[in-house]
Amino acid sequence: VTAYDFAATRLFVEEPLGTGMRLEQRGDRANFLLNVLRLRDGAELLVFNGRDGEWRVRLAETTRKTTVLVVERQERAQAAGPDIDYCFAPLKHARLDYMVQKAVEMGAARLRPVITRRTQATRVNLARMRANAVEAAEQCGILAVPEIVAETSLDTLLAAWEADRLLVVCDEDAPAGDAASVLASLPAGRTSERLALLVGPEGGFDPAERARLLAHPAVLRLSLGPRILRADTAAVAGLTLLQAFLGDWKTPATA
Numbered sequence: 380v381t382a383y384d385f386a387a388t389r390l391f392v393e394e395p396l397g398t399g400m401r402l403e404q405r406g407d408r409a410n411f412l413l414n415v416l417r418l419r420d421g422a423e424l425l426v427f428n429g430r431d432g433e434w435r436v437r438l439a440e441t442t443r444k445t446t447v448l449v450v451e452r453q454e455r456a457q458a459a460g461p462d463i464d465y466c467f468a469p470l471k472h473a474r475l476d477y478m479v480q481k482a483v484e485m486g487a488a489r490l491r492p493v494i495t496r497r498t499q500a501t502r503v504n505l506a507r508m509r510a511n512a513v514e515a516a517e518q519c520g521i522l523a524v525p526e527i528v529a530e531t532s533l534d535t536l537l538a539a540w541e542a543d544r545l546l547v548v549c550d551e552d553a554p555a556g557d558a559a560s561v562l563a564s565l566p567a568g569r570t571s572e573r574l575a576l577l578v579g580p581e582g583g584f585d586p587a588e589r590a591r592l593l594a595h596p597a598v599l600r601l602s603l604g605p606r607i608l609r610a611d612t613a614a615v616a617g618l619t620l621l622q623a624f625l626g627d628w629k630t631p632a633t634a
């Protein structure tokens with residue numbers, strides 16, 4: 380197998396992908412290829428659409444404002460990443476952009492904005508979140524763009540919770556235990572391939588929310604250490620622990 384070419388430019392496309400297909404590029408996308416990346420006929424890049432795997436394509440028939448991506452060969456078959464929902468109280472603009480990109484790089488399969496009582500941002504720009512998710516997916520080498528779910532209230536989220544999905548709640552009020560051992564020593568009945576992480580707003584969970592969370596059967600309370608982390612820091616710290624102990628950072632079990 381050829382070593383994976385991480386250096387190649389990767390683009391997310393909506394079209395189906397197969398050998399010989401021609402993806403006509405015009406407008407912003409053509410401008411990006413021709414004037415930002417300054418690619419010309421013969422240049423190669425990788426494209427993926429979340430369904431057909433990753434394909435190598437080559438520019439052809441380039442004009443001043445258009446080009447064609449000719450699909451040559453499949454580099455990687457479509458494969459699913461870890462089944463992780465990243466649930467979070469949305470932050471304002473730049474911090475939310477950052478948080479979305481980090482959640483994608485850390486392997487979240489779904490992003491679920493959750494409106495809690497102290498959430499700062501009441502309106503969530505789902506299109507902006509998706510644009511950030513596409514950019515992060517292109518950069519970090521994954522084969523699908525994580526799903527951006529429309530925001531819900533915390534109560535709605537919990538009421539519809541899938542019984543077999545472990546919900547790890549990053550709780551700044553949790554006794555500073557050994558975060559690693561909490562995740563490493565889950566009783567058999569609690570481990571699951573279906574995971575989720577919840578990070579609260581900059582103002583934290585209110586006592587009534589915390590009580591509802593801790594009473595929920597799918598919830599596992601997790602401390603992220605003795606310091607108070609900003610919500611976007613907690614996102615990376617929480618997803619790191621999840622991936623390291625329960626997700627795809629674990630060395631695959633030897634057969």
Ligand code: SAM
Pocket residue numbers: 548549550551552553577578579580581582583584601602603604605606607608609610613
């Ligand atoms: N208002 C809270 C306070 O000052 O105590 C801080 C909330 S913190 C800025 C935002 C979110 O990050 C929290 O709701 C929690 O989900 C997570 N978080 C931050 N520090 C944490 C810690 N030490 N342990 C667990 N979760 C933490």
